Amino acid sequence: MKPRHKRLALIAVGLVALGAAAGLLLNAFQSNLVFFFSPSQVAAREVPQGRSFRIGGLVQAGSLQRQGDGVSVRFVITDTAHDVAVLYTGILPDLFKEGKGVVAQGQLGADGVFRASEVLAKHDANYMPPQAADAVEKAKRAAAMSQKTLIDPKTSK
Amino acid sequence: MIPELGHFALIVALCIACVQALVPLLGAQRGDSNWMALARPAAQGQFVFVAMAFTCLAWSFVSNDFSVLNVASNSNSMLPLRYRFAATWGSHEGSLLLWVLMLNLWMTAVSVFSRRLPGEMVARILAVMAMISIGFLLFLLFTSNPFERLLPPAADGRDLNPLLQDPGMVIHPPMLYMGYVGFSVAFAFAIAALIGGRLDATWARWSRPWTTMAWAFLTVGIALGSGWAYYVLGWGGWWFWDPVENASFMPWLVGTALIHSLAVTEKRGGFKLWTVLLAISTFSLSLLGTFLVRSGVLTSVHAFATDPRRGIFILAFLALVIGASLLLFAWRAPKVGLGGLFALVSREVALLVNNVLLVAAAALVLLGTLFPLFHEVLGYGKLSVGLPWFEITFPVVMVPAVLLMGIGPLLRWKEGKLGASALRLKWAGGLAIVGAVVVPVMMGGWSILVAMGILLAVWVAAAGFANLAGRIAQLRTSTGASASAALRHLPRGYWGMLVAHLGVAVFIVGVTLVRGYEVEKDVRMNPGDTVTAGGYQFRLEGLKPVQGPNYDATRAVVSVTRNQRSVTTLYPEKRFFTVQQMPMTEAAIDSGLTRDLYVSLGEPLADGAWIVRVYYKPFVDWIWGGAFLMALGGIIAVTDRRYRAARRYERSLVADATIPVAQGTG
Numbered sequence: 001m002k003p004r005h006k007r008l009a010l011i012a013v014g015l016v017a018l019g020a021a022a023g024l025l026l027n028a029f030q031s032n033l034v035f036f037f038s039p040s041q042v043a044a045r046e047v048p049q050g051r052s053f054r055i056g057g058l059v060q061a062g063s064l065q066r067q068g069d070g071v072s073v074r075f076v077i078t079d080t081a082h083d084v085a086v087l088y089t090g091i092l093p094d095l096f097k098e099g100k101g102v103v104a105q106g107q108l109g110a111d112g113v114f115r116a117s118e119v120l121a122k123h124d125a126n127y128m129p130p131q132a133a134d135a136v137e138k139a140k141r142a143a144a145m146s147q148k149t150l151i152d153p154k155t156s157k
Numbered sequence: 158m159i160p161e162l163g164h165f166a167l168i169v170a171l172c173i174a175c176v177q178a179l180v181p182l183l184g185a186q187r188g189d190s191n192w193m194a195l196a197r198p199a200a201q202g203q204f205v206f207v208a209m210a211f212t213c214l215a216w217s218f219v220s221n222d223f224s225v226l227n228v229a230s231n232s233n234s235m236l237p238l239r240y241r242f243a244a245t246w247g248s249h250e251g252s253l254l255l256w257v258l259m260l261n262l263w264m265t266a267v268s269v270f271s272r273r274l275p276g277e278m279v280a281r282i283l284a285v286m287a288m289i290s291i292g293f294l295l296f297l298l299f300t301s302n303p304f305e306r307l308l309p310p311a312a313d314g315r316d317l318n319p320l321l322q323d324p325g326m327v328i329h330p331p332m333l334y335m336g337y338v339g340f341s342v343a344f345a346f347a348i349a350a351l352i353g354g355r356l357d358a359t360w361a362r363w364s365r366p367w368t369t370m371a372w373a374f375l376t377v378g379i380a381l382g383s384g385w386a387y388y389v390l391g392w393g394g395w396w397f398w399d400p401v402e403n404a405s406f407m408p409w410l411v412g413t414a415l416i417h418s419l420a421v422t423e424k425r426g427g428f429k430l431w432t433v434l435l436a437i438s439t440f441s442l443s444l445l446g447t448f449l450v451r452s453g454v455l456t457s458v459h460a461f462a463t464d465p466r467r468g469i470f471i472l473a474f475l476a477l478v479i480g481a482s483l484l485l486f487a488w489r490a491p492k493v494g495l496g497g498l499f500a501l502v503s504r505e506v507a508l509l510v511n512n513v514l515l516v517a518a519a520a521l522v523l524l525g526t527l528f529p530l531f532h533e534v535l536g537y538g539k540l541s542v543g544l545p546w547f548e549i550t551f552p553v554v555m556v557p558a559v560l561l562m563g564i565g566p567l568l569r570w571k572e573g574k575l576g577a578s579a580l581r582l583k584w585a586g587g588l589a590i591v592g593a594v595v596v597p598v599m600m601g602g603w604s605i606l607v608a609m610g611i612l613l614a615v616w617v618a619a620a621g622f623a624n625l626a627g628r629i630a631q632l633r634t635s636t637g638a639s640a641s642a643a644l645r646h647l648p649r650g651y652w653g654m655l656v657a658h659l660g661v662a663v664f665i666v667g668v669t670l671v672r673g674y675e676v677e678k679d680v681r682m683n684p685g686d687t688v689t690a691g692g693y694q695f696r697l698e699g700l701k702p703v704q705g706p707n708y709d710a711t712r713a714v715v716s717v718t719r720n721q722r723s724v725t726t727l728y729p730e731k732r733f734f735t736v737q738q739m740p741m742t743e744a745a746i747d748s749g750l751t752r753d754l755y756v757s758l759g760e761p762l763a764d765g766a767w768i769v770r771v772y773y774k775p776f777v778d779w780i781w782g783g784a785f786l787m788a789l790g791g792i793i794a795v796t797d798r799r800y801r802a803a804r805r806y807e808r809s810l811v812a813d814a815t816i817p818v819a820q821g822t823g
Contacts, residue, residue, distance in 0.1 A: 025550060029542070033542060035538070035539075036540055036541070052543065090679050092759075095740075
């Protein structure tokens with residue numbers, strides 16, 4: 001092979017490798033996107049099966065139940081229009097409270113119970129996670145309620 | 158009165174910054190030495206006023222002046238003194254003032270330690286830094302005045318966020334900002350060189366110690382933040398790929414590429430444009446990080462401040478800085494010549510591949526951090542990028558870079574011999590393979606990931622020693638010196654490289670072993686119960702209420718034994734901060750060279766039992782130890798004699814060439 005051909009071959013191999021790497025990366029990226037859904041969307045069966053996603057809303061007051069092993073909990077996330085039951089094993093974050101905003105990540109079981117692998121309440125005591133606030137807001141709008149919403153994201157700092 | 162004084166000082170600083178940004182720059186263009194000479198006093202004067210403003214704010218916090226809105230919202234009379242002081246940068250406004258203070262510190266440092274630089278270079282560097290300063294001072298004064306008054310004054314403050322009431326808060330932000338903002342010096346050097354058209358090896362030699370120093374600060378800052386998250390969040394994790402963490406990690410990655418690329422520019426005159434581009438990118442990523450954290454566009458632990466107006470200001474500033482510097486780059490780049498030629502097997506190529514990999518890693522992190530933002534802004538709904546994205550792709554890119562770290566420093570500049578270098582590394586390679594087989598078995602279970610991690614770590618460390626042994630042998634044959642004399646003869650820059658690379662090896666050991674062998678248990682415990690983790694028995698002896706300065710707490714007493722021998726007693730707490738009505742988990746950790754024992758309290762159950770989280774974390778402290786070694790390596794390299802010697806040499810050249818300047822400045 002002439003040096004020029006060698007160089008061309010080298011460049012071609014490099015481009016193919018780069019393309020393959022980019023393809024693999026994009027594929028990995030696609031499969032790692034975690035979408036966010038509201039309890040209303042869960043009720044409308046818009047959520048993917050067998051794939052992790054996040055749901056957000058308020059922890060329904062009085063819904064927190066501790067299971068027999070003491071470490072598992074069951075609670076209900078609501079966007080005031082629809083509810084989703086959540087099962088979680090582990091320690092809840094410090095800021096987890098009934099009536100406050102929460103975001104959970106996990107998969108929806110066939111029985112309609114959301115099995116959370118992670119519960120997030122990363123915000124200060126009065127602050128609402130934007131995702132949770134968004135879910136509640138949307139549900140309220142969908143219910144076409146004319147009065148002011150419970151949670152106004154602009155003032156809940 | 159004090160707050161108004163601080164406000165006034167900021168305005169004066171802004172005026173000085175405007176003069177400093179304009180006059181020396183024009184002076185450098187016109188060759189007017191008097192105008193150029195204004196740069197140094199202006200920089201130092203600006204520093205005095207910014208420091209004064211900062212002192213005024215700190216004073217308001219320390220003396221509990223609740224007529225200042227910032228103090229009333231972020232402090233409390235019951236808050237201990239050190240946190241009242243640290244609360245100065247606990248708020249959005251305060252942390253930006255800290256940003257400007259750090260910028261001024263670096264600026265003053267440049268004005269003091271640049272006696273040997275040509276006057277026009279100094280004038281341009283300080284002018285560029287003043288422009289950055291103007292941007293942030295305007296931002297402070299118009300959107301985030303830290304001295305805003307509250308009328309009528311509050312009786313007491315709303316207290317500092319409990320998460321921030323930690324010794325980490327006193328030291329982590331200043332360190333991190335020192336690093337972040339320090340890259341503005343590298344940026345200013347690059348822009349000054351582009352304006353002046355002087356982009357050569359000497360420029361790289363001037364720029365290198367500053368860049369390395371900023372990088373070392375950033376390394377320490379990130380490590381401190383990671384360690385803080387490890388014990389304060391009570392989850393025992395040390396890195397979450399949280400957008401705020403990524404915001405500081407991206408400049409670190411590109412900054413690491415920059416310090417390696419500067420090496421090529423200094424030693425071989427090559428990669429000049431690439432180096433300039435990296436300097437611009439590093440600082441732009443620092444600004445992007447500031448935007449991400451300070452605009453409140455992210456949902457995360459750190460996003461305490463939310464105000465879209467501020468976000469738009471920083472975004473516009475970011476666009477201006479990046480746009481203007483890239484325009485300048487495009488205009489000036491064609492005039493820059495190429496460096497020396499090099500073969501396919503050479504240190505240049507090794508460093509080039511290292512650069513490409515580091516930048517690719519930064520791009521992966523950038524994609525994972527910004528994609529959710531774009532997705533939402535474009536109206537496609539909210540989503541997040543899962544942890545596996547970072548945890549799989551990042552190592553895939555970094556593993557080749559680490560493998561290359563072993564062989565790169567052994568290759569010669571210009572044209573290396575792969576065979577000869579590989580031969581010198583046969584022991585290192587053998588040791589790495591033996592380590593990969595033996596260490597995981599010794600730790601209690603072989604797995605491919607642990608084997609890979611140990612392989613990389615031993616490879617990097619052993620290759621470093623092989624490199625050192627080779628250099629000593631070479632010196633002894635060429636000069637006939639003894640081994641100890643040869644050791645002393647080696648330059649600091651070389652030692653710095655070895656120490657920093659050893660730091661990478663130590664870091665990898667920590668990450669690998671804690672990943673592979675940590676034990677994590679969330680259990681329900683009554684007083685008297687025992688749980689076993691990693692061969693240690695944790696016994697909950699009892700619980701008692703404790704009163705803190707601004708919180709009430711429940712403190713557990715957990716005794717730890719191993720083989721019937723007492724190891725330690727841990728006191729984890731669950732605190733309840735009375736002003737903010739917020740609970741906080743205070744983990745108790747027994748640190749050791751080979752393991753951490755970590756206990757934190759979950760929540761109380763009905764019958765006096767608690768949910769307790771017990772961790773056994775082998776070698777976790779090596780993660781931060783490795784990071785500190787990297788930073789230490791950087792600091793050792795900065796003290797290299799050649800930077801000082803080179804400056805002396807430069808001065809003699811400059812003095813000959815520009816006598817009028819010397820006369821002008823007196």
